Amino acid sequence: MSTDPSGPAFSPLYQQIKLLITRSLQEGEWKPGEAIPAETDLAARYRVSQGTVRKAIDELATENLVVRRQGKGTFVATHAEEQIQYRFLRLAPDDARPRGMERHFIDCRRMRPPAPIARALELKGAEGAILVRRTLAQDDRPVVLDEIWLPALLFKGLTAERLTDYIGPMYGLFETEFGVRMIRAEEKIRAVAADASTAGVLAVAPGTPLLSVERLSFTYGDKPVELRRGLYRTDSHHYRNTLN
Amino acid sequence: MSTDPSGPAFSPLYQQIKLLITRSLQEGEWKPGEAIPAETDLAARYRVSQGTVRKAIDELATENLVVRRQGKGTFVATHAEEQIQYRFLRLAPDDARPRGMERHFIDCRRMRPPAPIARALELKGAEGAILVRRTLAQDDRPVVLDEIWLPALLFKGLTAERLTDYIGPMYGLFETEFGVRMIRAEEKIRAVAADASTAGVLAVAPGTPLLSVERLSFTYGDKPVELRRGLYRTDSHHYRNTLN
DNA sequence: TAGTGGTCTAGACCACATC
DNA sequence: ATGTGGTCTAGACCACTAA
Numbered sequence: 001m002s003t004d005p006s007g008p009a010f011s012p013l014y015q016q017i018k019l020l021i022t023r024s025l026q027e028g029e030w031k032p033g034e035a036i037p038a039e040t041d042l043a044a045r046y047r048v049s050q051g052t053v054r055k056a057i058d059e060l061a062t063e064n065l066v067v068r069r070q071g072k073g074t075f076v077a078t079h080a081e082e083q084i085q086y087r088f089l090r091l092a093p094d095d096a097r098p099r100g101m102e103r104h105f106i107d108c109r110r111m112r113p114p115a116p117i118a119r120a121l122e123l124k125g126a127e128g129a130i131l132v133r134r135t136l137a138q139d140d141r142p143v144v145l146d147e148i149w150l151p152a153l154l155f156k157g158l159t160a161e162r163l164t165d166y167i168g169p170m171y172g173l174f175e176t177e178f179g180v181r182m183i184r185a186e187e188k189i190r191a192v193a194a195d196a197s198t199a200g201v202l203a204v205a206p207g208t209p210l211l212s213v214e215r216l217s218f219t220y221g222d223k224p225v226e227l228r229r230g231l232y233r234t235d236s237h238h239y240r241n242t243l244n
Numbered sequence: 245m246s247t248d249p250s251g252p253a254f255s256p257l258y259q260q261i262k263l264l265i266t267r268s269l270q271e272g273e274w275k276p277g278e279a280i281p282a283e284t285d286l287a288a289r290y291r292v293s294q295g296t297v298r299k300a301i302d303e304l305a306t307e308n309l310v311v312r313r314q315g316k317g318t319f320v321a322t323h324a325e326e327q328i329q330y331r332f333l334r335l336a337p338d339d340a341r342p343r344g345m346e347r348h349f350i351d352c353r354r355m356r357p358p359a360p361i362a363r364a365l366e367l368k369g370a371e372g373a374i375l376v377r378r379t380l381a382q383d384d385r386p387v388v389l390d391e392i393w394l395p396a397l398l399f400k401g402l403t404a405e406r407l408t409d410y411i412g413p414m415y416g417l418f419e420t421e422f423g424v425r426m427i428r429a430e431e432k433i434r435a436v437a438a439d440a441s442t443a444g445v446l447a448v449a450p451g452t453p454l455l456s457v458e459r460l461s462f463t464y465g466d467k468p469v470e471l472r473r474g475l476y477r478t479d480s481h482h483y484r485n486t487l488n
Numbered sequence: 489t490a491g492t493g494g495t496c497t498a499g500a501c502c503a504c505a506t507c
Numbered sequence: 508a509t510g511t512g513g514t515c516t517a518g519a520c521c522a523c524t525a526a
Binding site (some may be wrong): 256257258292293294295296299313315316366 | 494495496497498501504505506
């Protein structure tokens with residue numbers, strides 16, 4: 001019945017419920033790894049039918065914000081405590097099954113970010129950034145060199161030591177120690193030639209073609225919270241992608 | 245009722261319906277671009293409720309086998325007649341919106357496929373293959389060099405002329421002329437150095453780092469029907485990917 | 489045995505497209 | 508006015524998990 005020309009903005013009930021649940025996730029009402037209330041409970045809480053809650057949760061599950069486990073409940077997704085070591089890492093060995101990789105942190109220091117970095121992370125004014133550099137290796141052969149830029153305000157107190165000591169994926173540390181959950185990411189991939197210093201770290205000849213993977217990661221509300229540039233050796237690994 | 249110990253193989257009704265619909269799609273009962281019967285009709289046909297058909301179609305829609313259009317119907321997905329020129333091409337210009345690219349076919353000839361190609365395409369015995377080579381260019385600057393291997397049995401009569409004359413994406417031609425629909429694909433990406441002949445075609449210096457994108461495409465029943473190796477210049481373009 | 493998510497139904501009503 | 512997909516409900520029953 002609305003005649004508002006600027007936009008009816010019709011929103012289905014289940015979308016509104018989804019938004020409410022998302023907000024609770026964001027505010028930490030239910031922590032990563034914990035179960036959220038049963039569908040029937042949520043239905044009572046929001047005064048809608050179970051089917052409507054169900055459809056909301058369905059979408060949250062496909063977006064990997066929650067994980068359903070039949071007979072047990074619905075759980076807040078987490079990067080920690082997972083069998084999949086690196087949910088966002090698409091690099092796989094050419095032959096075998098994906099094995100674990102050894103991490104080595106080169107340094108972790110606070111820096112004034114270059115303008116493009118600050119712009120990508122939407123840093124206001126003179127807001128600082130933290131630069132982490134690390135490598136991933138397999139069978140003692142370096143494969144990945146990462147440069148990771150983080151907003152200093154969100155990751156106050158991050159040190160190489162804490163990174164080294166933490167068991168599990170870095171995004172798990174971000175969750176448990178800093179309350180920052182990575183939800184989604186966009187990658188831009190290029191082929192580049194290894195410069196002298198990169199070549200040294202990755203143990204290849206200067207000029208060797210490397211995969212350059214620039215990743216911008218987002219937390220709730222599409223807020224960018226990490227800019228990462230990875231250089232991948234692809235002589236015994238490859239970047240995997242699936243198209244639908 | 246089954247006491248088969250080898251596996252209960254419980255399958256929800258909507259999965260069975262989904263399989264039946266998929267089979268009809270595969271057999272061409274409804275052609276690409278056409279509408280499939282209304283949900284209520286399918287419900288009557290399969291003797292289930294509309295909600296069950298709905299859930300089956302929901303999954304087919306997320307797999308991009310069909311496209312729903314409110315008020316109009318559900319349509320068989322097609323690579324032809326689409327606004328998105330290349331559904332599977334993830335290459336985007338660094339700055340602007342994705343524009344169209346000019347195609348140029350270098351050649352199209354029947355060949356005995358190398359063993360790795362034959363294996364990937366699951367070719368039996370001495371089954372032949374067709375090799376298509378083409379470039380994509382933007383603003384008269386070559387960006388992509390593709391080598392495309394196809395099973396000769398499926399694409400009998402494919403010529404460079406037909407490829408050149410056809411308006412629209414190549415996968416559209418495959419659909420309308422050969423009845424082969426590309427459903428899904430897997431890509432393996434590496435960084436490589438341009439060899440002399442590639443460098444000439446792409447107008448770069450030999451040794452220039454290029455993205456090597458190896459794509460294996462599947463039709464219904466996860467049957468591989470195309471192996472494509474693309475070499476991408478990434479000086480003004482990049483490969484885009486989204487992680488969830 | 490109880491609690492959870494998963495399936496299925498039947499029916500009502502809404503939003504969109506077309507005639 | 509009609510037909511399509513989209514939303515929402517209420518309730519029944521199934522499958523899985525854990526105590």
